[in-house]
Amino acid sequence: MKLTILFGGASFEHEISIVSAITLREKLSSFNLTFVFCDQDHTFYLIEASKMKATTFSRGEYKKMPKLSIANGAFIQKGLFGSTEYDATVLNLIHGADGEDGSIAALLDFFSIKYIGPRMDASVFSYDKRYTKWLSHARGVKSLKHEELSLKEHNNIKTPYPIIVKPSRLGSSIGVSVVKEESELDYALDSAFEFDSSVIVEPFLQGVKEYNLAGFMANKKMHFSIVEEPQKNEFLDFEKKYMDFSRSSQVLKAEISKELESKLKANFEKIYKNMFEGALIRCDFFVVDGEVYLNEINPIPGSMANYLFEDFTNCLEMLSNSLPHAKRARTNYEYIHSISKAKGK
């Protein structure tokens, strides 16, 4: 299968995306892969597979590689004697801003390039944790009670300690802190507000059971990964999650009852359907007293959560054969014709 891996982006998770792409290069070695790098200035570069290593980017060597522009149906490499089109289906592997906020989705849809990844609406509802709450509420999926803070409301927090403080719009635990008592609050808020003008506060549930489940829809059916119980160090901080993005070996299945597994899948499906079609996403859940709560949605999980699937390449093939099409509206200038007629023009 032909696939273009799009990675990088002007995002705090820029480096994570590079690590994800390098990991998938190995994991998808049976595919015919093209690598397109989006740098922090939003310039696209074609990266040879053999150059897919971290130093190509950290040392700026990518700047010597061919630039690409985006046009209807393809990324284009212009040469002296004509241009080459890269028109394979794109795997959107840009984590965080650009990739997960809906920008890349809008861009690819606008230029009619097929892609694996969340569409624009789905991105907006998963990227901003405030809107994820609205989505889960509307879909009948429980989530923890939360408070929203903007810069000027530092001192009105009603949630009892310990609390968790998160920027509304970042993934990979960037800017997230657990706050056990008031003396730690200022520092936590400073860290969170460094990354976003909106911050959410939730109760921090010590020792809560946490389960991750990935899945996607193909051939009108849901396909699920195994359920993972992530290792915890209070919560996965940035460095831990970062290393997590390079994982490629399968993890152990969580030891949970069939009943709980069904509950997790049912909640996943409520969130996914009529929203995330075209994407392979991971939902992270809490389980409290047997009740399932949505913690967050990762619409482009690190390395596509490949380690949670038994036959990952087959999953990507199925998904890429079930992508939604953006239908363009057409007009026949009927109204302008009728006005022109009425005016005698």
Place this chain on the structure above:
Amino acid sequence: MKLTILFGGASFEHEISIVSAITLREKLSSFNLTFVFCDQDHTFYLIEASKMKATTFSRGEYKKMPKLSIANGAFIQKGLFGSTEYDATVLNLIHGADGEDGSIAALLDFFSIKYIGPRMDASVFSYDKRYTKWLSHARGVKSLKHEELSLKEHNNIKTPYPIIVKPSRLGSSIGVSVVKEESELDYALDSAFEFDSSVIVEPFLQGVKEYNLAGFMANKKMHFSIVEEPQKNEFLDFEKKYMDFSRSSQVLKAEISKELESKLKANFEKIYKNMFEGALIRCDFFVVDGEVYLNEINPIPGSMANYLFEDFTNCLEMLSNSLPHAKRARTNYEYIHSISKAKGK
């Protein structure tokens, strides 16, 4: 002031956008205007001001005009001897799909082009009437009770007649019908589902008071238009609204109490703040028993609702001096460096 008017789009409201642009050409004659047309295939064209008439588009004459590409900071016209950049602030005047669904916003933000219009998130919440309900609920603004239908639930409607049936994602009354009894339902649903796979049903309030209010934020303050009481023909159907888009003379202020005017403004502000910054929007409200209900949000109203403002050109100038910036995240490859070090590479 320099301003690029971007209009057209692959939208059922393509023609409306052309009419809007032609109207604003007159209304903004004191500005230094550039016209960029997006055709139904998403190709951009530079249109000379003198060619801004309906037949340029309906007869396909625009195809002979210079093509533009979009790049960092500007629309670009490539010529034999170099290229010309059109880097003025853009007024996004594409109604319906592309313009109001968030695609154009994402595109302009991605390429760092300043624009007047709703940002991507704001577009998603105003374009889809289902999500507008979530937004108004979260912001404490009343809206009518509704039901959501997908293709297969024709017969489960619980709202008593008369009802109004609308595609979830279109503006300008396209596909909208008032249904007084069950015998009319099938036809109404067919019309609505022709345009969208999701339809919403609301009670139709005969003779309800309807008020339109436009506004925007500039210099950290809200600026409001007069309140208009639209003329009604049950509801404004497509042709009526269409003609409405070419309006340029001021309408009469609705005769309402100061108290109601304040209530309308307070509700508008709840919807606008922390969401629609950068846009001049129009909110359409119902008033029932003195209570204000949000009917819908027009994030790019026809002809920018110029007829509701006393000094429209001044409004656009103020707004264009208060546009939000999309801040790009930067990385310094710190994590990759630290990993490389740990690995001894």
